[in-house]
Amino acid sequence: MNTLSPVQNPANQAGAYNAPQARRVEQYAGQTGATPEISVVIPVFNEEDNVELLYSKLVSALTELGRSWEAILVDDGSKDKSFKKLEAIASGDSRIKVVRFVKNFGQTAALAAGIDHASGDVIIPMDADLQNDPADIKRLLAKLDEGFDVVSGWRKERKDELFLRLIPSWIANKIISVISGVRLHDYGCSLKAYRKEVIKDVRLYGEMHRFVPIYATWLGAAVAEIPVDHHARQFGQSKYGISRTFKVVLDLMTVKFMSTYLTKPIYVFGTAGLWSMVMAMAAFVWMVVLKLCYHTSFIETPLPVLVAVLFVMGMQLIFMGLQSEILMRTYHESQGKRIYRVKTLLNVQDQNQ
Ligand code: UDP
Ligand code: MG
Numbered sequence: 001m002n003t004l005s006p007v008q009n010p011a012n013q014a015g016a017y018n019a020p021q022a023r024r025v026e027q028y029a030g031q032t033g034a035t036p037e038i039s040v041v042i043p044v045f046n047e048e049d050n051v052e053l054l055y056s057k058l059v060s061a062l063t064e065l066g067r068s069w070e071a072i073l074v075d076d077g078s079k080d081k082s083f084k085k086l087e088a089i090a091s092g093d094s095r096i097k098v099v100r101f102v103k104n105f106g107q108t109a110a111l112a113a114g115i116d117h118a119s120g121d122v123i124i125p126m127d128a129d130l131q132n133d134p135a136d137i138k139r140l141l142a143k144l145d146e147g148f149d150v151v152s153g154w155r156k157e158r159k160d161e162l163f164l165r166l167i168p169s170w171i172a173n174k175i176i177s178v179i180s181g182v183r184l185h186d187y188g189c190s191l192k193a194y195r196k197e198v199i200k201d202v203r204l205y206g207e208m209h210r211f212v213p214i215y216a217t218w219l220g221a222a223v224a225e226i227p228v229d230h231h232a233r234q235f236g237q238s239k240y241g242i243s244r245t246f247k248v249v250l251d252l253m254t255v256k257f258m259s260t261y262l263t264k265p266i267y268v269f270g271t272a273g274l275w276s277m278v279m280a281m282a283a284f285v286w287m288v289v290l291k292l293c294y295h296t297s298f299i300e301t302p303l304p305v306l307v308a309v310l311f312v313m314g315m316q317l318i319f320m321g322l323q324s325e326i327l328m329r330t331y332h333e334s335q336g337k338r339i340y341r342v343k344t345l346l347n348v349q350d351q352n353q
Contacts, residue, residue: 039120269321
């Protein structure tokens with residue numbers, strides 16, 4: 001991770017920076033400090049009637065696995081009793097870690113915070129409303145053990161509203177599948193399993209958590225999908241409506257652009273710019289031909305305007321491309337990001353360490 005958190009930031013340790021909000025950090029008795037194998041990450045926003053049941057289901061599902069685990073519950077600025085209940089649970093069980101936001105930042109931010117605080121080798125995001133079934137974790141892990149890096153849940157029999165949820169989501173899933181080239185049925189299912197290496201360095205924005213399997217595939221990870229159970233929400237309300245579908249499609253465009261052209265933005269802007277120039281040229285030639293051969297005056301047709309507009313647009317696009325090149329270089333170089341990813345090194349010192 002390249003961005004320094006307040007704790008890692010040396011300027012902060014020297015007292016040069018005061019966090020706007022004092023952070024309360026508590027450790028409860030029984031904390032072992034050993035890193036667990038599995039980290040379950042759960043965003044929680046106004047789920048007071050779900051957290052206790054979630055905890056008991058989680059404990060029984062995870063205990064059955066016989067592996068060490070932790071669950072990071074991120075309270076995303078809940079206004080109800082969710083945090084109080086989480087606090088009570090965490091005080092009796094050190095495997096339950098709680099991160100509380102100062103305000104509501106959204107599911108993606110909550111997920112990102114949970115991942116940042118997770119220390120397990122396998123990271124499993126999940127919803128707090130029990131629409132996902134903790135019992136499915138076992139099957140996700142079994143699939144991961146077959147050698148996959150990401151296992152994505154597929155809500156094959158999804159229990160949500162038909163017109164506002166299922167149909168828009170079906171269309172969005174089809175679009176995502178075609179544009180990304182990564183063939184999954186259900187990108188929006190929260191329940192997934194990731195190997196730590198795949199997800200730790202991914203920066204999440206907007207609604208982009210659903211695209212992590214796509215990023216991962218593009219970066220060379222092996223991704224599988226398995227059907228998981230889905231239940232209707234029993235307590236509390238869904239936080240989303242139809243507007244999310246539009247956000248998802250816009251995010252997809254960003255993801256696609258970033259992945260294809262991040263290192264070469266001039267190819268996108270420059271190509272559009274050059275086409276614009278070519279069309280300006282064609283309009284110019286046509287205008288001159290009309291004048292010389294057909295004695296049509298320049299101002300009798302809209303061609304001069306077209307020539308000017310297309311020419312200026314072409315120039316602008318090319319300059320925008322050059323500007324984005326500078327931005328992208330700054331982005332990569334300031335953060336020490338590399339334009340490639342290595343899988344294995346033999347007899348070679350890792351440059352990143
Ligand atoms: N959530 C959150 N912050 C938000 C909205 C939702 O942490 O601003 C959590 C919510 O508590 C739940 C998960 O994200 O655990 C999924 O939300 P929801 O069940 O409302 O979405 P749906 O299942 O209807 O798509
Ligand atoms: Mg839900």
